Amino acid sequence: MTTTTAPEATSRPLPEDRRASLWSRRGRSTSSSAIALAASLLSMLAVWQLAAVYGHRVPSIGVTIGRLADEAAGGHFATNLAVSMNRFTLGLLAALVVGTAMGVLMGLSRFAEYALADLTMAALAAPAVIWALLTTMWFGFGWLTPVTTVFLSALPFVVVNIAKAVRAVPPELVLMARSFGVSRAHVLRHIVAPAVAGSTVAAVRFAIMSAWNGLLLAEWFGSISGVGWRSRYWYDANQLDGFLAWVVVFIAFLVLADQIVLGPIERFVTRWRNA
Secondary structure: OOOOOOOOOOOOOOOHHHHHHHHHHHHHHHHHHHHHHHHHHHHHHHHHHHHHHHOOOOOOHHHHHHHHHHHHHOOHHHHHHHHHHHHHHHHHHHHHHHHHHHHHHHHHOHHHHHHHHHHHHHHHHOOHHHHHHHHHHHHOOOOHHHHHHHHHHHHHHHHHHHHHHHHOOOHHHHHHHHHOOOOHHHHHHHHHHHHOHHHHHHHHHHHHHHHHHHHHHHHHHHOOOOHHHHHHHHHHOOOHHHHHHHHHHHHHHHHHHHHHHHHHHHHHHOHHHHO
């Protein structure tokens, strides 16, 4: 009596034309993003230069960059930027951890959704300046004020995006996995997590923008160091070039974080869409 065994399933590599098509599409997407970023940067610089030429109080690009170079030479740039980045990273990480847990809970539990939905919407509607003023009155001048502001500004964006993505996971798929004895931890890891990957990047993007704004305001009102405090220093001194130099740093951080960090991560977690 002879027995036959089924051949082992092997993953076949993509054909050369298919692989070339994928690389071509990725290359076009990257080049289009670079062109769009360059065009946006050039348009902003052009508007800035026109405002400097025809305006009486707007410093030119050269004057602003020179002031920023003076800040760097005096040690203020690196010191205050490092302080702000430490506060921002701590508050954002806390918001991502707590917000992800709350979002998954709201997406999987109707009771949690009913209990936390209104509170989340109220926090989402509150502008960052409200959190900055409240934390300043609560904690005074210190590191806890900007960190808490970052946390409260970013948290609702993470919760809402994660909860929406979890609710979009087909319940039949989860029920099927559970009926075959798959543990809840494996369901979360292998079914829910891949489904919410794209929305997680969107949540991080919105959280970064809101948290960075909150950090600037918290340091403006309730700190004696950081990017926001240094911006207010030049504002109180009525030196628009110094104030604008730190505004450029503030905007540049958001652009670089979106294009250099979040952009590649988003393309990686959603690469299956182009497969």
